[in-house]
Amino acid sequence: MADFPIPPADLLAGLLDQCLKSGADAADARIGESDGVGVAVRDGKLESIEREESTSVALRCFYGKRQAHVSSADLSPEGLKTLAERCVAMAKAVPEDKYCGLPDASLLATGDLDMDLSGEPELSAATLEERALAAEAAALGIKGIKTVAGCGASWNRSTRWVAATNGFTAFKTGSSTALGLSAVAEKDGKMERDYDSWSVRFSKDMPAPEEIGRTAGERTIARLGARKLGTRKAAVIYDRRVAGSLIGAMLGAISGPSIARGVSFLKDRMGQQVFAKGIYITDDPFRPMGMGSRSHDGEGLPVRETHLIEDGVLTAWLLNTPAARQLCLEPNGFSALGFGDPPGVTTSNIYLRAGEKTPQELMAQVGEGLLVTDMFGPSINPNNGDYSVGVAGFWFEKGEIAFPVSEVTIADDLPSMFSRLVPASDLEFRGTRDAPSILVEGMSLAGS
Structure with a gap:
C-alpha cells in the first residue's frame, strides 16, 4: 500500500480548494489505491504470478452547467495543482449539460459513512498457488477430462477516499479472494468445456479447492455428447x-438514463404489475460483508433496502442526480461511483x-x-x-x-x-x- 506523506483526505481537500481558486463553481474527486496478487497454474506447475499496486486520483470540475473530468497517477502537490488547473480549463471549454451538477448538500447521506469490508489479510502467492494446483488436480482427476484450459487464484484489496465541495466526504476499503478454473473434455472429436469460480471476502466462505475443481470437471463431462x-x-x-x-435485463430496463431517453420497454409501467404476484426483487446495500455493500451511493446520497419489484409491482427507477433532474424526480440512491467521473446508475446487492x-x-x-x-x-x-x-x-x-x-x-x-x-x-x-x-x-x- 502507498505511504502517503499527507493523508488522502487532506490531499482531496486541498485539491478541491485549488479547483475553486482556479475558477470552478464546484468539484468532486476521489483517491483510490489497489493492490493484489494473482497466480495461474497449468499442468501441475506455476505458470505466472502477477502483482498489482496502483494509486490514482480522479477529479471532476463544474463551471456553470459545464463539466469536465480528468485522472492522474501523480499525487504530488505540483501534480495535483496542474490537474486542477487543467480540469477547470476543460470545463470552461466544453458544451453545457443542463442536467449536470452536484446534489444539494441537504440531500447528502449523514452519519458514519466509512465502511470496512476487509476480508482476510493478504494471501501469499505460495498459498494461492497451492489452492490453484489443488483445484486443477481435482479437475484432472475426473475421468475423461483432457485438460484444464485455465486455473487461477487471486487476492485483491481496494481503498478509496471521496470528497466534494458540497461538503461530502467518505472512506471505503475492502478485500476479496477468488479461485476458478475451466476444464475441457472431448468425445467423438467434439470439445466441451465448463467451469466453476468463486469470489468471496473470506476463503472460508467458498468450497475447498478440490471441490471447485471436481465441480468444474463433472460439469464438463456431463456436457459430452450434446x-x-x-x-x-x-x-x-x-x-x-x-x-x-x-435480473440484469430488468435493471437495464429501469435505468433512469434509459427511461429519460425513452428507450425502455418498461418506461410506461411504473406502479404496474410487471411480474406475477409474490415476486420480489430487492436491493440490499447493508448486507454484512456483501460484495456490493455500501453506505452511500456514488454521489454521496443515502441508500436503503429497496424492493424494486414488490409483490410483482414495479416501484422505482434507478436514478442518479442527472437522470432525476431530467425526469423531474428526486434521486433515490442508485448512482454508480462518480466523485471524479460523471455518475452512472447501479445497484448494490440485488437479488430475486x-x-x-x-x-x-x-x-x-x-x-x-x-x-x-x-x-x-x-x-x-x-x-x-x-x-x-x-x-x-x-x-x-x-x-x-x-x-x-x-x-x-x-x-x-x-x-x-x-x-x-x-x-x-x-x-x-x-x-x-x-x-x-x-x-x-x-x-x-x-x-x-
Missing part, C-alpha cells in the same frame, strides 16, 4: 449460474427472492423442457423487450435429465417472460446480482 434440438415451444429453466442475466419449489420439483412439474446452464451473447431490443440468446444445457423428460444439448437459441419477449417467471428455492448469496433457478414456460426453441 445434441441439437428441433424448433419447438418448451419450458425453460435457467440454472442459478445464469439466472441473474434476467427464492420461491418454494426446488429446481427438481419445477422440472417434475412441467415434465419436459430445457435446463440452461450456459449462455452466449443475449440480444435484447431495449424498446420492446424482444429477447434471444444462444444457450447450452440439458433436455429433461419426466422431470429427469435426459441428455445434454448445445447450439440452441431461445427467444421470447421480456415483458411476457417476466409475467410468467417462477423462481426456485435454491438462492445463494454469492455476488452483487443473485437469483435462484428460474422457470419460464412456453418459450421458443430453435436449433442452430
Whole structure:
C-alpha cells in the first residue's frame, strides 16, 4: 500500500480548494489505491504470478452547467495543482449539460459513512498457488477430462477516499479472494468445456479447492455428447449460474438514463404489475460483508433496502442526480461511483427472492423442457423487450435429465417472460446480482 506523506483526505481537500481558486463553481474527486496478487497454474506447475499496486486520483470540475473530468497517477502537490488547473480549463471549454451538477448538500447521506469490508489479510502467492494446483488436480482427476484450459487464484484489496465541495466526504476499503478454473473434455472429436469460480471476502466462505475443481470437471463431462434440438415451444429453466442475466435485463430496463431517453420497454409501467404476484426483487446495500455493500451511493446520497419489484409491482427507477433532474424526480440512491467521473446508475446487492419449489420439483412439474446452464451473447431490443440468446444445457423428460444439448437459441419477449417467471428455492448469496433457478414456460426453441 502507498505511504502517503499527507493523508488522502487532506490531499482531496486541498485539491478541491485549488479547483475553486482556479475558477470552478464546484468539484468532486476521489483517491483510490489497489493492490493484489494473482497466480495461474497449468499442468501441475506455476505458470505466472502477477502483482498489482496502483494509486490514482480522479477529479471532476463544474463551471456553470459545464463539466469536465480528468485522472492522474501523480499525487504530488505540483501534480495535483496542474490537474486542477487543467480540469477547470476543460470545463470552461466544453458544451453545457443542463442536467449536470452536484446534489444539494441537504440531500447528502449523514452519519458514519466509512465502511470496512476487509476480508482476510493478504494471501501469499505460495498459498494461492497451492489452492490453484489443488483445484486443477481435482479437475484432472475426473475421468475423461483432457485438460484444464485455465486455473487461477487471486487476492485483491481496494481503498478509496471521496470528497466534494458540497461538503461530502467518505472512506471505503475492502478485500476479496477468488479461485476458478475451466476444464475441457472431448468425445467423438467434439470439445466441451465448463467451469466453476468463486469470489468471496473470506476463503472460508467458498468450497475447498478440490471441490471447485471436481465441480468444474463433472460439469464438463456431463456436457459430452450434446445434441441439437428441433424448433419447438418448451419450458425453460435457467440454472442459478445464469439466472441473474434476467435480473440484469430488468435493471437495464429501469435505468433512469434509459427511461429519460425513452428507450425502455418498461418506461410506461411504473406502479404496474410487471411480474406475477409474490415476486420480489430487492436491493440490499447493508448486507454484512456483501460484495456490493455500501453506505452511500456514488454521489454521496443515502441508500436503503429497496424492493424494486414488490409483490410483482414495479416501484422505482434507478436514478442518479442527472437522470432525476431530467425526469423531474428526486434521486433515490442508485448512482454508480462518480466523485471524479460523471455518475452512472447501479445497484448494490440485488437479488430475486427464492420461491418454494426446488429446481427438481419445477422440472417434475412441467415434465419436459430445457435446463440452461450456459449462455452466449443475449440480444435484447431495449424498446420492446424482444429477447434471444444462444444457450447450452440439458433436455429433461419426466422431470429427469435426459441428455445434454448445445447450439440452441431461445427467444421470447421480456415483458411476457417476466409475467410468467417462477423462481426456485435454491438462492445463494454469492455476488452483487443473485437469483435462484428460474422457470419460464412456453418459450421458443430453435436449433442452430
